[in-house]
Amino acid sequence: MWSIDLAPADDAQAACAAVLSPEERARAARFLRSGDRARFIASHAALRLVLAYALGSEPRALAFAAGPAGKPELVGAGLAFNLSHSGDRALVGLSTQARIGCDLEALRPVPDAIRIARSTFAADEAAGLAALPPAARDRAFMAVWTRKEAIVKAIGAGLSMPLDRFSVSLPPGPATLLRISGGREEPADWTLAHLEPGPGYIGAAAIAQAHAPLRLHALPPGWPRLIG
Ligand SMILES: CC(C)(COP(=O)(O)OP(=O)(O)OC[C@H]1O[C@@H](n2cnc3c(N)ncnc32)[C@H](O)[C@@H]1OP(=O)(O)O)[C@@H](O)C(=O)NCCC(=O)NCCS
Secondary structure, X not given: OEEEEOHHHHHHHHHHHHOOOHHHHHXXXXXXXXXXXXXXHHHHHHHHHHXXXXXXXXXXXXXXXXXXOOOEEEOOOOOEEEEEEEOOEXXXXXXXXXOEEEEEEEOOOOOOHHHHHHHHOOHHHHHHHHOOOHHHHHHHHHHHHHHHHHHHHHHOOHHHXXXXXXXXXXXXXXXXXXXXXXXXXOHHHOEEEEEOOOOXXXXXXXXXXXXXXXXXXXXXXXXXXXXX
C-alpha cells in the first residue's frame, strides 16, 4: 500500500499531467474547480509512478482498461491495483496475488451515522455502531464504511453491490470480514486491514487472499520530481 500526499503536487502539475493518457487529461479538464483538477491529476500521476516502479516500466507507458463493472485494470500486466482519493491524500494498493481494493476518507463528523448505517449497512454493523458511546461513533462509522468500500472495490462491483450483503468488524478490534452472502466469496479467503495513512485520514484495504501480507509505505515529499 502506498499513501500519497497530493498537496505538494500543486506546483508540479505540468510534470504530473505530462504522464497522463489523453483520456485522463480529458477527465481532468472536466473538473470545474482547479483544486479538484490538480488533485485528480496528482493522484493519477502518483498511481502511474507507483505502478511503473513495481513493474520496472515508465509511468507514461502504462495502459488501463475498465473491468466488467468499471474497475480500472492494467493491460498486459499481472498486477492488481486500486486507487482511492479523499481531500489532499490518495491511497494505492497493489497485489501480484489477488484482487485488491482500498478506500480512504478524510475524518469528519457524521451527524446521521446511525440513520445511514441502519439504511445501508448490515443489521449487526448498525446495532454495533448504535451501541457505541457518541464520542466514538463518527470514527467507527468511517472505519466500517472504508472497510466495506474496500471490499466492494476489490470485488470490482463498487457501490452497485448492496452493502448489507456482508458484515465487517467494528473498531477497536482488528479489521475482519465476518460474513458475506449471495455469492462464492468466503470470509476466510479475505484479508482486511485498518489503515491510518496520515493525520485526519482513515482507510482500509481488502485483499482476496487469506493472511495476505500488507505494508503501508509513503511516497516521499516532492515525489513529482521522481516522475522524470
Ligand atoms: C468505485 C466507487 C466505489 C468509488 O468510491 P469513492 O469513495 O467515491 O472513490 P474512491 O476515491 O475511493 O475511488 C475512486 C477510484 O476507484 C477506482 N474505481 C472506479 N470504479 C471502480 C470499481 N467498480 N471497482 C473498484 N475501483 C473502482 C478508480 O480508480 C477511481 O479513481 P478515479 O475516479 O480517479 O479514476 C464508486 O464510485 C462506485 O461504486 N462506482 C460505480 C458506479 C456505481 O455503482 N454507481 C452506483 C451509485 S449508487
